[in-house]
Amino acid sequence: MYVLMLRTVLIYFVIIFAMRLMGKKQLGELQPSELVSTILISNLASICIESPEIPIAGSVVPVLLIVSLEILLSAACARSRRLATMLSGNACIVVRRGEIDQNMLRRLRFSADDLLEALRAKDIFELDDVELAIVETNGSLSVCKRPGADTIKLDDLNLDKPLDRLPRLPVMVQGEPDIEILNCLGRSKEQLEQLLREENCPAQEVLLLFCNAAGEYKLVRRQQKQSQ
Amino acid sequence: MNRVRAAIVILAFLIAFSVFGHISIKTTTKNLLHGLQQLEQSVLVKDYTAASRQVTALMEQCQRDEELLTIFVKRDLYNTLWISLVGLQAYLSDQYFNDMLMELARTKASVDALHQQYFSLA
Incomplete structure (x- = not known):
């Protein structure tokens, strides 16, 4: 045994x-x-x-x-x-501007139900909303919606994304700094240490520390284990 | 790139391991078959003293190679071979001459099976 x-x-x-x-x-x-x-x-x-x-x-x-x-x-x-x-084959276009390429579907042995299911998984319930649908080599379906059916982006409204809307990324996890993310945000390890000194929080007490390029941060301290 | 290097190193190790196994099994089976042939000669001329010594030598050789053999072949096969060799001792007399020849053939078949398991594609 x-x-x-x-x-x-x-x-x-x-x-x-x-x-x-x-x-x-x-x-x-x-x-x-x-x-x-x-x-x-x-x-x-x-x-x-x-x-x-x-x-x-x-x-x-x-x-x-x-x-x-x-x-x-x-x-x-x-x-x-x-x-x-x-080895892996080619990606295949199955829908173009709302029109299904039935020959391609037959070649792929994809049924209409399979196609509809894959589209619904992409939150698409109208075939006319599809500009291009491609079956990838791993069997998944990638969809490009027609412009009118796509969600509005800030670019469409000619708005610049404000700096403070940038995501806060985890620069420290369980006391360990993530140097790659720090570099990505243009921050240094010394700035991180300075921040922790200002918060009066040693690195060992940090559970999570999020930060963005604008310098906004969120510190989550470790909690002491509570006895029941 | 590091993964590719690791893959090449692993592949090189596996090839070296296979070559080592190939040489080990071939040498062991060749020595065993040679020993069994000599034993057969001794039995045919009814020199049971020499035959007894040869059986002991074969058993010792098999025991020495046990760890190495069981890395490459199933333990069942090794055990079958070992039991066959041990069984040869019991037939070393004129009374069991035919049985001895049969047991020798069985032991040779066990060695061949061991060889086949390692080298056969089918």
């Missing part, structure tokens, strides 16, 4: 390592090859846990092989559009 638990823990950390190595792409909407590798990895991991007589290398080696091939393949696809098209 201890050996089974140890094998499970080992495989668990190997899979976490594998998913971390493959990156955010794997966790988001998946391309066909990414979906295949995710399914395979999950099946391979379970082999070793279910069958103690199979050596642990029987799961670890195939998992690592798939991970490295997936990374190399995606790097190759990033360089070669032709290879990417071969």
Whole structure:
């Protein structure tokens, strides 16, 4: 039993390592090859846990092989559009100015119900509101609304976005500063420390600190654990 | 780019690991088969003292290679081979001559199965 638990823990950390190595792409909407590798990895991991007589290398080696091939393949696809098209296919236009391309729908084996469902998921209930609808290579639908049906933007009203309407971003989380976001906002670590001194709040007591480019901030301090 | 380098390193490690496994299994099975052939020769000339020594040597070799073998092949196969080798001891006499030859053939089949499991595509 201890050996089974140890094998499970080992495989668990190997899979976490594998998913971390493959990156955010794997966790988001998946391309066909990414979906295949995710399914395979999950099946391979379970082999070793279910069958103690199979050596642990029987799961670890195939998992690592798939991970490295997936990374190399995606790097190759990033360089070669032709290879990417071969592996993942092309995005396809299914609706143009409210008109459905029925040949394309048939080619994609998309039913009218599938199309309507995908449009409703984008909060579109009128086909005439669609300027362009594209089925992406991962199967999702991207929609560009016709100008008259689109939501009004500040640009349409010729209004400049005031500085204080810019979002406040988390520059410190659980006492750890996020240097990248600080740089994005044009702030320095010293300015952050100065702010905390003014608030009489050491870094360890900070749960969250939000700040925007205009210098507006919101500090959320850690709460002491309340005994019940 | 770091991920690509990591992928190349992992791939290189896997290739090295496979080559190591290939050499280990091939060497082990070759030595076992050679030992079994020598044992067969001893049994055929009814030299049971030499045969007993050879069986002991085969068992020791199998035990030495246990950790290495079980990294690459199923433990069931290793256990089957081990039991076959241990069983050979019981047939080292004139009385069990035919049984000994049968057991030798079975042990060779176990070694072949081990070899097949690692190298076979089908």
